[in-house]
Amino acid sequence: MTDEKRRVVIIGAGHNGLVCAAYLAKAGKQVTLLEAAAQVGGAAITREFAPGFRVSAGAHLLYMLDKNVRTELSLDSTGLSFSQQDMKTTALAEDGNHLLISGDALQGGNINDGDRQSMKEYRRVMNRFAGVFNRLNNRIPPRLGSRDRSDWTGLAKTALNIRLLGRDDMREFLRIAAINIYDVLQEKFDNPLLKGALSLDGVLGANLGPRSNNSVFCALQRLSGLQGTAIAKGGMGAVSNALAEAARQQGALIRTSAIVSRILMDGDRVSGVELQSGEKIAAGTVISSADPKSTFLGMLGAHNLEAGFVRRVQNIRMRGSVAKLHLALDGVPEFRGLNQNRLGDRLLIAPDMDYVERAFNPSKYGEYSTEPVAEITIPSLHDASLAPAGKHVLSAVVQYAPYQLKAGWSENKAAFTDRVIKMLGVYAPGIHSRILHKELLTPVDIESEFRISGGHWHHGELVMDQFLMLRPVPHSAQYASPVNGLFLCGAGSHPGGGVMGSAGRNAARAVLASKAIEDQHI
């Protein structure tokens, strides 16, 4: 085999691309990682958005990082550290009677004893159920209808996972896993603020409302990291840098500002990639951490694929509906009734479930929420390096802002930004006067900055019909694709989005076992 055929090219140095590169390099592969942007990280980066103010421009909280990745790649020795761990959540109330959620303990917000009790049971079962997903996430999904022994044992293990929950918990798991979080919370709790805050777990980052099916599924996926919420020291970019360092130490070559325009074919096989500059890089294996639409319909081209497969890729549900707000603040913001020591929490604006559902409604019709929901952090409280002395940055995930805004984002971005800031003002009355700079990333901006079709940062809605052997689509769910030598390793593959690294890790294992997969691909 020539050197060129032995070479592995990975497209995209997002966290999954970096993880995949590190594992393959560790296994002795000759890995070249190509990143279109000037820095590694993809949507897990820290960048300046105003002079002196830096923020995690994409994902801003770390709660799912695959523990295997962290230990196997020794990330703690390559620069990963945390400025805050086990963050608590404060659900903001308009009247200042906020609710503090700390694990299964509740404080404030007129919580009654019944809810306090229910919360303990809710956390217990949700964490057990999340454990089922945790075990699924670390595994190459089994194929259906295959005679391969590893597929059968994979399916058996999945079934066993669920069975081992025990009779009562298994029954509850099967009852709620596919339904909506609105109904589940409605039957368990009284307090509207609590229900609003918990319902947000089921819809954050998704194009779903609390009443949409799959919202329980989404909530379980969020919890599946089985770890507290954390902020990385130096922002999310530091996580990516630690991964890049690990990959380099293993011998991977990382090239930035290298935009892949085409995946090259030689007969039935990939033969390399072509960069926008015209440079061609030969490789026997190409692994894309870009989303499946960009990979298959953009870089590879429909003509190299079969029409049924193309249709399935085209139909992947991945319309982003999440915006990201960054504010540079001239000092610490004040939220009405919120103690200063709680300001570093994960702050939620989701006063009740109907509010969240009403925020979702317009997005179905291509309009943005007039009263959005938000997950707010002020990372500079934990990490002074992000802002000049005495100043602060606020980072908020804001929903809903549909990718295909009927009226067009270019004309309406400013109006939506104003609405979001006005909504912040309801809870933090003086915040307007503290804003030095602001930046809002709509899904269209997210698409162009992070090169994700549809601006959906999970590279495809994270729902049951796009999970396991269905993610991204049947016939490419084991990180392989219909094209020999072409693999996926991004969030579009199982287990999906969130700064997890599991997709990259699983993909690396699939590539290493690829001879078998290639020969019997169905």
Added chain:
Amino acid sequence: MSRNSKNDKTHVIDYSTKSHYLTKVFQSPFYTRQEPLNHLKEWGRWADYLSPHAYTCSAMEYFACRNTCTVFDLTPMSKYRISGKDALPYLNRLVTRDISKIKPGRVGYCIWCADDGQVIDDGTVFHLDEDDYRLCSQERHLDWLLTNTIGFDVRVSDETHEVAALALQGPTSCATLKKMALEGIEKMKLFDIRCFSFEGSQLVVSRTGFTGDLGYELWVDPAHAEVLWDRLFEAGHLHGIQAMGDEALQMLRVEAGFIQARHEFMPAHATVRPTHTRSPFELGLGWLVDFNKPNFNGRKALLAQKNHGHRYNLVKLDIDGNKPARDSYVFTKNKKRVGTVTSATWSPSAKASIALASLEVPHGEPGEELLVEIYYQKELKWSRVMAGARVVTDVFYDPPRKRLTPPADY
């Protein structure tokens, strides 16, 4: 790549002007001419059109086609126009044979498959002009054809209702068209296309057909349908021209060994049970699969099948006796069931009971002796016969005039 390729490229037909909202079914543009000739007053259905089983007597219509010439209404056939810069790469990804070998002015027989290599339909590709093709088939395929446009700069439109078509088939068909003053018609070779000016419109003629005989297919706009029918019957009067229905066509096409959707195979997209479809190899159409051309739908699955073997063989059977073996089981000499008859008829020309049959591999070797279980009824009394049958390779009726250019002037 256009994201909204479906919306951009769909050719919208104004159905409000069509009478099918009242009748639930279209009448062919030839209906006013067919109706008086249809002495049986029985109509079958072909997709959304009325189509006669037979006008008078299917046996007479069959003999007319083999001895003089007949007119069969092809209008209900699906006709899709495929044009634009990527028309050729689009078609080459769609079908299994190499379309680049079909030059402008030529027609090619082809099949197309789903991703799993199972046949969706067979049909003919007409290379009308540079980057301009027409695809004809029995079944409707607009959804699949539009799905195939993703990533291609191509326009696909359904012109089933915009093109009226007749098949003129039989030994005197050329003479009839010559009499209609279609100059140079006798020079057309098999699979040629030519355009003629006709009554202020354009008449497209292709030397194609589904009868295995000398014959032509005529394509015209529906406004000129009736005048085309009239001119044909005037010109063919002394050449024994007759209208023909579907029953006679079935006898003709089985004699010619032609397969038909829903007889020899189930269209892959209309089949629920995954093992009930057929691949090209299982229809004896391996010669239509070209692995040396660029990627096409089903390629990977077909390559695997080529290397690892297929499940069925489609064969021609010459059966003892004179009872048509419709829907019969096929057995080996020692009574092991190995397949079913897909189409069967008494062949008046071959003077034999003939059939097409789908047999499990490895059965179907030329010359293999088999048994066919035929049930038949005489005055309410059922009888069963295990008729001997042989696998044959030659088609049952293949007159040299089918290919002869110029054809003999009958």
